[in-house]
Amino acid sequence: MKTPHLVSAFAALLILIAILIGGTAYAQSMEQRYVHALAGQFMKVNNKGSALQKIAFRQPDLLLIYGSSEIADRIPDYDASAIFQKYPTGFAPFEVAQSGVTSLMIAEQLASVGPDLRGKKVVISFTPSMFLTPEISPTVYAAMFSRMYANELAFSAQLDFGVKQAAARRMLNYPTTLENEPVLHFALQALAEDSPLDRALYYAVWPLGKLQTTIAELQDHWNTLTYFASHPTWQPEVPRQPAAIDWPALEAAAKDFQVAHTSSNPFGIPNSVWIAKFHNQMPLAAVGSHDKSYLGLLKNSLEWTDLDILLRVLTQLGARPLLLSRPINGTVWEAMGVSTSAQQKYYDMLQSIAAKYGVSLVDFQNHANDKYFSIDFSSHSSRLGWVYVDQTLDSFYHGTLR
Amino acid sequence: MSIRRWTRSITELYANPWVRSILLTLYYLAILIGLILLYGKGDFSTPKFIYQGF
Numbered sequence: 001m002k003t004p005h006l007v008s009a010f011a012a013l014l015i016l017i018a019i020l021i022g023g024t025a026y027a028q029s030m031e032q033r034y035v036h037a038l039a040g041q042f043m044k045v046n047n048k049g050s051a052l053q054k055i056a057f058r059q060p061d062l063l064l065i066y067g068s069s070e071i072a073d074r075i076p077d078y079d080a081s082a083i084f085q086k087y088p089t090g091f092a093p094f095e096v097a098q099s100g101v102t103s104l105m106i107a108e109q110l111a112s113v114g115p116d117l118r119g120k121k122v123v124i125s126f127t128p129s130m131f132l133t134p135e136i137s138p139t140v141y142a143a144m145f146s147r148m149y150a151n152e153l154a155f156s157a158q159l160d161f162g163v164k165q166a167a168a169r170r171m172l173n174y175p176t177t178l179e180n181e182p183v184l185h186f187a188l189q190a191l192a193e194d195s196p197l198d199r200a201l202y203y204a205v206w207p208l209g210k211l212q213t214t215i216a217e218l219q220d221h222w223n224t225l226t227y228f229a230s231h232p233t234w235q236p237e238v239p240r241q242p243a244a245i246d247w248p249a250l251e252a253a254a255k256d257f258q259v260a261h262t263s264s265n266p267f268g269i270p271n272s273v274w275i276a277k278f279h280n281q282m283p284l285a286a287v288g289s290h291d292k293s294y295l296g297l298l299k300n301s302l303e304w305t306d307l308d309i310l311l312r313v314l315t316q317l318g319a320r321p322l323l324l325s326r327p328i329n330g331t332v333w334e335a336m337g338v339s340t341s342a343q344q345k346y347y348d349m350l351q352s353i354a355a356k357y358g359v360s361l362v363d364f365q366n367h368a369n370d371k372y373f374s375i376d377f378s379s380h381s382s383r384l385g386w387v388y389v390d391q392t393l394d395s396f397y398h399g400t401l402r
Numbered sequence: 403m404s405i406r407r408w409t410r411s412i413t414e415l416y417a418n419p420w421v422r423s424i425l426l427t428l429y430y431l432a433i434l435i436g437l438i439l440l441y442g443k444g445d446f447s448t449p450k451f452i453y454q455g456f
Contacts, residue, residue, distance in 0.1 A: 004419070004422060004423055004426060005426060007423060008423055008426035008427040008429070008430055009426075009430045011423075011427045011430075012427050012428075012429075012430035012431040012433075012434060013430075013434070015427070015431055016431060016434050016435070045446065048445075048446040048447070049446050146446075147445070148444075148446075215442070215444075216444060218442075219442065219443065219444030219446070220444070220446070222442075222443070222444070223443075223444060223446045
């Protein structure tokens with residue numbers, strides 16, 4: 001044999017590839033086995049990897065919900081993971097949520113899910129307060145940055161050049177996240193420019209980027225397996241109890257609770273929150289006196305650009321999304337100087353962008369002055385608010401949303 | 403004496419091209435797996451709680 005080292009090295013490589021393929025199949029079988037038991041668990045493993053999300057999208061009885069603190073902050077007995085825990089109407093929510101997450105990060109997450117999104121229902125949840133910041137802060141973006149998600153978006157074969165270019169321009173606004181990512185950084189710079197040379201450079205580096213994303217996907221499976229291994233008491237079986245949900249009774253019980261626990265203030269804010277955060281500190285102002293600054297923040301927020309990118313990603317991946325906003329806590333914002341007509345601008349802009357992409361939107365505008373819907377000025381839902389949200393999720397899953 | 407015989411038998415075994423190929427393959431495989439174990443884990447750590455109002 002003239003080249004024994006070469007032949008052996010090649011054979012070792014083939015064996016390694018076979019091991020990795022076998023390992024991936026095993027990981028996917030474990031993910032499939034546990035995915036239902038993990039619905040409603042808000043696992044951190046979901047915030048940087050997408051292996052479980054891909055498997056969850058393949059389950060007809062799971063509804064994926066992406067969102068921020070309005071989802072991640074639990075309301076015992078009333079939030080979606082509690083109400084639908086035992087699949088009473090045939091499904092359970094699978095939440096991928098983390099406080100502070102915004103549209104750009106969700107766009108990267110969903111680009112990472114890729115073709116598994118085609119034809120699937122997905123809920124994008126958010127609060128109006130997301131649009132009252134100029135853009136997501138670099139510190140928060142860096143903390144939540146996932147190199148896997150970013151690479152998957154930059155080197156996606158399912159997304160067109162235009163949406164990748166728009167995302168790249170935004171991602172380059174957070175340079176610290178790219179300091180240790182030379183291939184990704186190079187590709188994003190090439191995407192962001194518009195010359196034929198840059199486009200050629202992007203395609204030149206594309207195979208390397210794809211290799212990088214493949215490695216990240218293998219790492220994601222390994223990370224998920226080690227996560228399972230660190231929770232040996234988890235059981236894959238989940239109890240299922242089909243039952244009709246008595247929505248009016250839930251609504252009445254939730255409202256009674258809110259009324260009884262918000263007696264210290266006229267805004268429907270829970271007594272504990274009011275005393276700890278707002279009592280004597282609420283910046284009260286004449287109605288309309290803060291309209292200009294409110295509208296300035298709202299109209300100039302880059303979050304609208306990011307939401308546009310997210311909707312383009314969803315459209316190009318063939319998803320069937322529901323945009324699920326919470327209502328502005330109208331009573332509170334009016335007391336803080338923002339008039340109803342200024343608040344209306346938020347709904348107008350939201351309805352406009354939803355119409356542009358033809359996606360379903362529920363904004364609960366009819367609850368804007370329902371002081372028991374939210375528990376703070378950031379529009380986090382109360383128990384009563386959650387009952388309305390739960391009904392919306394149920395209708396969306398069953399295709400009866402009006 | 404026995405060590406010398408043992409060494410000779412190993413050398414004879416290694417002279418066999420099939421054995422040599424298998425050992426080399428295992429050697430390269432061990433290197434590749436070692437590299438993966440050392441550098442292939444990836445970083446999926448999640449941040450501590452960060453809150454910016456939503």
